[in-house]
Amino acid sequence: MKRFELIKNDIEQLHQSITNPLNRHLCIIHHKKVLENIQKLSDNECLYIAAYMHDIGLYLGLLGKHAITSAHYTRDFLKKYDLFSEDEIKFIYDVIRFHSDKDKKHFYEAELLKEADKDAQEF
Secondary structure (H helix, E strand, O other): OHHHHHHHHHHHHHHHOOOOHHHHHHHHHHHHHHHHHHHHHOOOHHHHHHHHHOOHHHHHOOOOOHHHHHHHHHHHHHHOOOOOOHHHHHHHHHHHHHOOOOOOOOOHHHHHHHHHHHHHOOO
């Protein structure tokens, strides 16, 4: 949990840097709601990071499938810190990458994020 707290402010600054006001507002609300949902289901701090960044590519307006652009962006973002192993970064990458795949079930944590994301959209 300590590593998530160390970078949480930087993630929130990233959310605040989104230039489109509507996208910025939706990003902040949605990511917080998904994070709250995940925190009820797990104590895995890597999953918390995935929850807090899972749609960042969409809200930043990056071109391509949002799950893939979000996974790439998050991987590069996390590499700036000397806090996570390559395996942890790959785990976070994969959770984000697979969270929107509605046609196929993936590993447990990706399915948790998929469910938390779906529940957050029902507000």
